[in-house]
Amino acid sequence: MQFPKKDILDMASLSAEEIMLILNTAENMKEISERPIKKVPTLRGKTVILLFYEPSTRTRLSFDIAAKRLSADSLSISAGTSSVVKGETLIDTAKNLEAMNPDMIVIRHSSAGVPHMLAGRVKASIINAGDGMHAHPSQALLDMLTVRQNKKTLEGLKIAIIGDISHSRVARSNINGFTKMGSSVVLAGPPTMIPMGIETMGATVTYSVDEAISDADVIMMLRIQKERLKSFSFSTEREYAITYGLSADRMKQAKPDVLIMHPGPLNRGVEISPEVADGPFSIILDQVTNGVAVRMALFYLLSGGVKNADDN
Amino acid sequence: MLTIIKGGRVIDPGNLNSIMDIHISGGKIIKVIETGNNDESADRIINAAGKIVTPGLIDMHVHLREPGHEYKETIASGALAAVHGGITAICCMPNTNPVNDNRQITEFIIKKSKAASAARVYPVAAISHGLEGKVLNEYGDLKQAGAVALSDDGMPVTDSQLMRRAMEYAKGFGLLIISHCEDPDLVADGVMNEGAVATRMGLAGIPNAAESVMVKRDIALCELTGSPLHIAHVSTKESVAAIREAKKNGIPVTAETAPHYFILTENAVGQYDTFAKMNPPLRSEEDRKSICEGLSDGTIDVIATDHAPHSILEKDIEFDMAANGIIGLETSLSLSLQLVDDDILSMEGLVEKMSKNPARILGFENGIQADLPADITIIDPDTEYVIDVTDFRSKSVNTPFNGMDVKGKAVLTIVGGKIVFDGLE
Numbered sequence: 168m169q170f171p172k173k174d175i176l177d178m179a180s181l182s183a184e185e186i187m188l189i190l191n192t193a194e195n196m197k198e199i200s201e202r203p204i205k206k207v208p209t210l211r212g213k214t215v216i217l218l219f220y221e222p223s224t225r226t227r228l229s230f231d232i233a234a235k236r237l238s239a240d241s242l243s244i245s246a247g248t249s250s251v252v253k254g255e256t257l258i259d260t261a262k263n264l265e266a267m268n269p270d271m272i273v274i275r276h277s278s279a280g281v282p283h284m285l286a287g288r289v290k291a292s293i294i295n296a297g298d299g300m301h302a303h304p305s306q307a308l309l310d311m312l313t314v315r316q317n318k319k320t321l322e323g324l325k326i327a328i329i330g331d332i333s334h335s336r337v338a339r340s341n342i343n344g345f346t347k348m349g350s351s352v353v354l355a356g357p358p359t360m361i362p363m364g365i366e367t368m369g370a371t372v373t374y375s376v377d378e379a380i381s382d383a384d385v386i387m388m389l390r391i392q393k394e395r396l397k398s399f400s401f402s403t404e405r406e407y408a409i410t411y412g413l414s415a416d417r418m419k420q421a422k423p424d425v426l427i428m429h430p431g432p433l434n435r436g437v438e439i440s441p442e443v444a445d446g447p448f449s450i451i452l453d454q455v456t457n458g459v460a461v462r463m464a465l466f467y468l469l470s471g472g473v474k475n476a477d478d479n
Numbered sequence: 480m481l482t483i484i485k486g487g488r489v490i491d492p493g494n495l496n497s498i499m500d501i502h503i504s505g506g507k508i509i510k511v512i513e514t515g516n517n518d519e520s521a522d523r524i525i526n527a528a529g530k531i532v533t534p535g536l537i538d539m540h541v542h543l544r545e546p547g548h549e550y551k552e553t554i555a556s557g558a559l560a561a562v563h564g565g566i567t568a569i570c571c572m573p574n575t576n577p578v579n580d581n582r583q584i585t586e587f588i589i590k591k592s593k594a595a596s597a598a599r600v601y602p603v604a605a606i607s608h609g610l611e612g613k614v615l616n617e618y619g620d621l622k623q624a625g626a627v628a629l630s631d632d633g634m635p636v637t638d639s640q641l642m643r644r645a646m647e648y649a650k651g652f653g654l655l656i657i658s659h660c661e662d663p664d665l666v667a668d669g670v671m672n673e674g675a676v677a678t679r680m681g682l683a684g685i686p687n688a689a690e691s692v693m694v695k696r697d698i699a700l701c702e703l704t705g706s707p708l709h710i711a712h713v714s715t716k717e718s719v720a721a722i723r724e725a726k727k728n729g730i731p732v733t734a735e736t737a738p739h740y741f742i743l744t745e746n747a748v749g750q751y752d753t754f755a756k757m758n759p760p761l762r763s764e765e766d767r768k769s770i771c772e773g774l775s776d777g778t779i780d781v782i783a784t785d786h787a788p789h790s791i792l793e794k795d796i797e798f799d800m801a802a803n804g805i806i807g808l809e810t811s812l813s814l815s816l817q818l819v820d821d822d823i824l825s826m827e828g829l830v831e832k833m834s835k836n837p838a839r840i841l842g843f844e845n846g847i848q849a850d851l852p853a854d855i856t857i858i859d860p861d862t863e864y865v866i867d868v869t870d871f872r873s874k875s876v877n878t879p880f881n882g883m884d885v886k887g888k889a890v891l892t893i894v895g896g897k898i899v900f901d902g903l904e
Contacts, residue, residue, distance in 0.1 A: 179679070256796055278797035279681035280751030299799065301681025336681055363684060364675025398667065 170468035174286040174293040177302035178343035186348060190312050192464035193457070199236055200459055210239035210470055214269040218260075219296070220246040220276040225431055225455065226296050226306070230273050233462035239270075257281065258288065265289045271469060274298075292469040300334050306430055307340035309461040311348065313454050314385055317426055322349035327379040328370075329411065330389030330438050331360040331400065337430045338389060342370045355379035356389075356411055359400045376411050380421050387428040388413050388438045404437050415442045426450050480504060480522045482896070486514050487527025487857060491534055491847040492827045492835055501532065503853040506896035510849050525891065525903070527857055533830045534845045535567025535854030535894065537837040538808060540632070540657075540711055540735060540783035543569075543600070545591065546584065547576025552788035552874050554591040554600060557808070560786075560873035561598035562900040564809040565889025567854040568599040569786075570841070572632040573610070580605035580616045585624040597899050599854070601627040601841070603657060606645045610634040615645060618652045627841055630657035632711060633758075635693060637663065642697065646706040655841065657709045660693035660718070661759065670799045672745040672760045680748070682799065685760050691717035698725045701732050709840055710734040712785050714759040716769030723778040733840050734773075735781035737807060738814035739879070741770045741823075747879055753794045753801035754879045757787065771823050780836040782829075784811045788875030809871050810880050816860065816887035826860075857891035857903075864888065 170188060175181070181189075199207055215234040219227055227243065234241035257276075264272060271292045274282050279299030286293040297303040315321050326345050332338045332354050342352050346369040353371045354361060361372055373379050380386050391407055401407050408414075413427070427439075427448045435441045444451060482503040489499040489511065502510045502521075518524065538561065544551040552560075554571075561569050571588060573579035579588065585602045592600030604626035608614040610633065618629065629649055636642045636658070649656050666689045671677050673684025694710055698721060701708040713719060713736045725732045739757065744764050747755040755761060773779040787804025794801050815833060818824040824832065834856075838845040845854060863886045868876040892900040 256792075258795055276797070278799045280798045283750050284797070299681050300683070339679070339681060362678040363673050364678045367675040368679060 173469070174282070175304050175465055175469070176282050176286060176293065176295050178304050178307050178340045178347070181304070183347050186308070186311070186344065189308055189461065189464050189468065190315060192468055193308070193312050193460040196460040196463040196467070197457070199463070200456075205236050206238060207236070208238045210234070210237040210466060213239040213271070213470055215239045215241040215271045215273065215466065216264055216269045217241060217243040218264070218272055218274045219243070220274070221297065223275055223296070225458070226275065229455070229458040230296060230462050233459050234466060236459070237463055237466055239466060257284070261285050261289055265291065271466060294465055294469070297336055299336065301336050301339065303336040303340050305458070305462055305465060306337050307344040309454055309458040310341055310387070310428060310430070311344050312457045312461055313428070313450055314426065316453070316457075317450060318384060321345065324350040324384040325382060326350055326352045326385045326387065327355060327383035328352060328387045328389065329355045329376055329379060329413070331391055331395060332356055332365060332389070333360045333362040333400075334392070334395070335389050339368070341387065342368045346370070353379045353383070357401055376413075376417065377420060380417070380425075382422065383425060384422065385426045385428060386413065386421065389430070390432060390434055391438045408437050412438050412440065413443050414440045415446070418443055418448070428454060430454070481520060482523045482525065483518065483521045484525045484527050484532055484855065484857065487530045487532035489532045489847050490827055490830050492831050494846055494848060496827060501847060501855070503893070503896050506853060508847065508849055508851050508853050511847055525857070529859070530890065531826065531858040531860055532847070533856050533858065534834045534838070534847055535892070536565050536812065536833045536856050537568045537841075537843070537845070538566045538784050538786065538811065539570040539781060539837045539841060540737070541569040541571050541786040541808065542574065542788065542804070543571040543588075544788055545575065546587065550874070551790050554588060555595035555597070556872060556874045557786070557788075558592055558595040558597035558600055560808040560871060562892040562894065563872045565812045565856040565858060565892050566598055566808060567856060567892060567894045568601060568843070569808070570601045570603050570627060572603050572630060573605040574633045578605050578609050580608050580610070582620050582624040585621055585626050589625045596897070597894070599894060601625070603628045603630050603632070605629065606631045606636060606656065607641065612636050612638050612641060615641070615648055618649055618654055622652050622654055626654070628655040628657050628709070630659065630711065632657065632659045635659050635661040635663060639696060639700070643700050643704060646700055646704045646708065650704065650706040655707055655709055657711050658693070658697045659711050660690050660697060662689050662692050665689035665692065670756065671748055672762050674745065674763060676745045676748065680751070687715040687717050687762065687766070690715050690759050691721060694718040694721050698722070698730060698732055701725070702730045705731065707731045707733070712737055712740070712759060712783070713770065713773070713779060714740045714762050714766060716766045719769045719773040719778055723773065723776070726778065733780045734778065735783040736770050736774065736779050737783055737785045738811055739805060739807070741767060741774065742814055742817065743767070743879065751798040752879065753796070753798055754805060754877050756798065756801055756803055757785070757805050758803035771818070774818065774832065775823050780832065780840065782811065782815050782832040783837070784808055788873055789877050790875060794877050805878050806871075806873050806875050807878070809873060810866055810878060812858065813866070813885040813888050814880065817885070820886065853893055853896040855893040856889055858887060859890045860887040862886070862888055
């Protein structure tokens with residue numbers, strides 16, 4: 168199967184078959200990162216621009232490593248060092264990058280819809296590395312890959328996502344991704360952090376963390392940002408930790424084979440206690456490892472790669 | 480010089496609805512008589528057979544961008560766009576730069592509009608100095624200079640005491656207050672209607688309550704002061720219900736909506752289309768239906784456009800950073816005629832919403848009868864066409880209606896007896 172898309176903009180626009188192809192391709196890519204010489208010539212001569220308008224350590228590094236392991240030339244631009252500070256518009260920046268003929272542009276931006284806007288304007292493939300509160304498809308894909316490695320399937324699982332759903336592009340992309348593959352998603356958090364109409368995306372909502380985790384196969388905790396205090400989303404970190412945080416004590420009600428995930432960066436002691444983050448159920452660092460493989464798969468497939476994992 | 484508009488269906492609600500000839504001379508209507516061979520010594524005969532002839536349409540909510548942002552719209556280009564859309568008079572909001580909060584700006588607008596010799600332009604002056612919601616302006620001076628109403632449109636008056644005093648003080652000068660009802664704290668970072676669509680798109684939402692809490696406050700102040708109040712751009716079902724109730728209780732409140740609120744819903748935002756971004760935002764289907772009901776039962780008195788020109792500098796950017804507003808002067812009539820097709824309004828009802836009611840609310844003379852100024856719109860109700868921004872007189876093109884199939888349009892516009900737009904073949 169040839170990958171039919173020019174861009175990776177969000178999970179909503181990927182079919183179940185496309186998701187499977189990406190995950191299978193990523194599975195194949197993993198092995199490259201385990202070699203002593205972690206580089207293959209597959210994308211030699213391809214240019215990848217990493218255009219980050221928002222701070223990022225993990226995601227940017229992950230994309231950068233993924234590009235380099237496939238021998239693509241990757242260049243990183245952040246808003247602080249680009250002409251954005253001189254007042255250039257997004258479209259002008261995009262046109263200028265386009266004039267240098269990159270093959271792929273990875274973009275992160277604080278405004279939802281920016282990757283869509285660029286996708287319609289440039290010939291290069293656009294990969295959304297997070298746009299506002301909208302989507303973060305490579306994160307959802309790496310989360311799904313990590314779950315599949317542990318559970319051997321993505322069907323019939325119950326995924327609990329807990330925390331600030333309102334502001335989370337990770338939650339939105341995972342709701343789309345996991346429900347598309349046949350799992351169910353339950354969301355929990357304070358009502359101030361559950362956005363209106365989220366159930367129309369196919370998830371169920373509860374305000375009780377205990378209820379959400381009781382028969383969950385996967386518990387995904389989201390980062391709580393102190394800035395949300397200004398919008399009256401919660402009272403104190405103390406009360407949040409007690410009411411909505413994942414503690415060792417609360418874990419006693421979880422299934423014995425539950426998986427604990429977190430997109431990072433962690434706020435230890437707020438949404439997740441250190442014992443749980445470092446405990447036996449945690450696959451948080453596997454997520455990071457898989458991130459590189461998933462991003463290698465995206466670069467490969469968008470560059471016209473046709474090799475399906477099943478062929479090996 | 481005698482002009483005769485011959486054989487059209489003259490619709491002037493409460494006065495006329497029949498095939499008549501209108502004689503115009505010296506800028507005025509001199510007589511309205513049964514059609515026939517009465518050409519006398521006419522200098523020009525306008526054949527209006529098959530057309531609808533109405534008192535000039537009035538758009539009481541328009542943003543012209545002069546002074547300050549002439550690249551978006553000037554007073555002249557806005558006045559020309561108006562007559563191209565069949566509108567003979569517009570009220571322009573004070574959020575220019577500098578703000579129209581003083582006699583000089585008001586007089587400047589009137590002077591410029593006279594030179595344009597297109598639609599009549601009536602300035603709406605600011606309620607508070609600089610639209611800052613802190614100090615009242617000199618309403619007497621502004622009225623003398625030619626301001627017809629007061630509004631801090633675009634900037635809600637959050638201080639309830641200032642709003643109360645503004646309404647009372649304005650009453651002393653016989654000036655109407657037009658309220659932009661919005662609670663900015665509830666809007667917060669919102670950029671489109673709050674609900675499932677915004678949630679899926681990852682955009683911060685604006686709840687209906689951000690509008691309706693202020694509508695309810697202003698109705699309470701209207702009841703307290705007894706000063707007439709006009710509520711701008713109503714977009715939610717809760718606002719419609721509150722206004723309906725207030726009218727039932729005899730509170731002197733009137734209201735307007737705009738075509739986009741009875742035609743479009745939040746779904747028009749589609750793939751982050753900034754031409755579907757305005758304030759208040761496009762709402763849900765339920766709200767859209769309530770707006771139609773409010774128009775139909777008389778709760779909403781007026782169709783205005785909230786014509787808000789912006790260039791690509793403000794619109795071809797990130798959705799959440801893009802400016803609010805769409806243009807409307809050249810699409811308003813065609814879009815509103817859909818209400819007649821859909822049996823929400825009769826043709827007479829439409830003429831009330833777009834001409835008679837705004838005139839009544841603002842205290843203007845307007846109608847098809849002898850001795851009144853000859854401000855007349857001739858409408859072809861049957862022409863089907865595709866809305867095309869390249870045909871617009873406005874300097875801006877920010878409309879989500881480009882490319883839409885519509886039926887009916889203005890074919891001739893007369894202001895003060897002078898033909899200012901002639902689209903008759």
